[in-house]
Amino acid sequence: MxxxxxxxxxxxxxxxxxxxxxxxxxxxxxxxxxxxxxxxxxEAITPDQWSFLTVPGIVLGLAEALLFTLAAAATAIGMAVVFGAVFAFGRLSDHALVRWPCLVVVEFFRAVPLLLLILFLFIAYGWALGPFGSLVIALTLYNGAVLAEIFRAGLLAVPRGQREAAYSIGMRKYQVMLLVLAPQAIRTMLPAIISQCVVALKDTALGFIIGYSGFVHEGDLIFTSIQYNNPIAVGIVLAAVFIVINYSLSRLAVHLESRLRRQGTTVVHVDEGVE
Incomplete structure (x- = not known):
């Protein structure tokens, strides 16, 4: 062609x-x-710069910090899914008193820079939330706002005849949303949700700013020590781990998208949801 x-x-x-x-x-x-x-x-990448990888305590500390990072990302994306679903339904409400506040909340948290949101929560409420809570809530609000648009696009992507048929048998709107549209929309939104998981995982690195004991923070403790002083070697290791995890998730999203397209299913993308 x-x-x-x-x-x-x-x-x-x-x-x-x-x-x-x-x-x-x-x-x-x-x-x-x-x-x-x-x-x-x-002498930035000579063998002695990588000697920290032969120290069991350091490797164990990195593994533990990676688990903390994954825990923050998993918690944030789980809460963001709930946040996004609630505000997506709110944005599709027939009542302006529900629809407009949901629109304001979604647009606000999409527009606020994530780093500023993390710093604000930590400075204002860090005494109660701590670094973990500040990071997770900031990630939840930002990614939840993005997911709200993805969910809304997914619900609107379901053929119109589905909702019309549901209304014709006397179902209320919330029943149509929960029982008819949502189960069909979830399949189309899975690739976009997984892609947003990649974003959330990468953004956990911003927790370094507020001292969260994550993967990046642990790496900083290594290369700033007098014994090693090897930022490039440590940075390469940290980047390699993030690349492997994020690439695996990205490939999973691509695989799901290809599979859905072969089945004739319309797939919702992240950029479609946030327009």
Missing amino acids: NSVLFDVPGPRARARHRIGTIVGGAAIVAFLGLLGWKLWVE
Whole structure:
């Protein structure tokens, strides 16, 4: 099928594209090689910089901190799902006194920078919430606002005939939402929900600002110590762990989306939900 945006490249254009790809790839490899050599010369990635990985206590501390991070992300996303469902239903209400406050809440927490929200909760209520509570509630409010739009889009994506049929047999609106629309919408929203889990997990790193004993905070304790002083090595380890977990979740979301599309199901994306 010909594209309506540009002409299909001919033999010369394809040859130029291949040459550009090869030259660009070679330039990237050369840059990474130069960067690696520079870091080696500066003794930033030499074997002694990785010696912390051979200390059982440090490895155990990192594992425990990772569990704390995963616990914060799991708690936040669980609460965000509930928050999002409630405010999605509120935004679809026929009553303006319910619909407009829900709209204001959702738009407000979508617009507030997450870092400022975390700092505000910790400064204002940290005495009661602590670092964990401040981080989790901030993540809940932000991700819940995003999920509210995803849920709303998912509910609206269900064929109109489904709700009309439910109304025709005398079901009330809340019954239509809970018993007819929500079960069908959940399947279409799963990829977007999983993608939002990735966002929540990455954002737990912001807990470092308020001293939450998470994965990033534990890494900071390692590379700021006089014994190691190896921020690059520790940063590479932290990044690798986050990449593996987030990539696995992303692939799961892609797999679910592909499977749903093969079944002919309309899939709701994060960007569709937040427009």
